[in-house]
Amino acid sequence: YKNEEYHFGASAYHRNFNLKLATRRGKDVEALLPTDDTEAMAFMETKILEGVVILLETKYPTLEPQTGGIDQYVEVTYMVYYGTNPSPYFKTRFKCTETGKFEPIEENPTVQVK
Numbered sequence: 076y077k078n079e080e081y082h083f084g085a086s087a088y089h090r091n092f093n094l095k096l097a098t099r100r101g102k103d104v105e106a107l108l109p110t111d112d113t114e115a116m117a118f119m120e121t122k123i124l125e126g127v128v129i130l131l132e133t134k135y136p137t138l139e140p141q142t143g144g145i146d147q148y149v150e151v152t153y154m155v156y157y158g159t160n161p162s163p164y165f166k167t168r169f170k171c172t173e174t175g176k177f178e179p180i181e182e183n184p185t186v187q188v189k
Contacts, residue, residue: 082107083126084119092123095158124167124179127151136175147171148180163187 084092084099093099096115100108108115131149140147149169156162165187169177 083122083129085126089156091154091156091162092126093156094119094123095156097158123153123155127153127167128169128177128179131169131177132175135171135177138171138175140171140173149177 084094086093094116096112096119099115099119107118109118131151135149138147138149147170149171150166151169152164152166154162154164168180170180172178
C-alpha cells in the first residue's frame with residue numbers, strides 16, 4: 076500500500092503491527108533484524124513498544140505523571156499480524172514518568188487479550 080514503515084511494523088492502512096518475518100526481512104534494507112528468527116521476533120516486539128511510546132508522546136504531550144496525587148497510566152490494546160489469521164490482540168500498560176513521557180511497566184509487556 077506504499078504507506079508502510081518497517082522499523083516499527085506499522086501501517087497507516089492496517090490497524091495492526093506486522094510481525095510477519097518474511098515480509099519484514101524483505102523490507103529490511105538496513106539489515107536491522109538479527110539473522111536468528113527467535114532473536115528477530117524478540118527485536119520486532121521491542122520495536123512495537125518503542126513505536127507505541129512515540130505515539131503516546133505525540134498524542135498526550137501534556138499529560139502529567141500525577142493528577143491529584145494519583146499516578147497516571149495509559150493502557151494500549153493493539154493487534155499483531157504474524158502472517159496468519161486471526162491476529163491476536165495484546166494489551167500493554169504504560170506509565171507517564173514525566174510530562175508527556177511514557178514507558179511500558181510490565182516485565183513481560185505484551186499480554187494476549189482473550
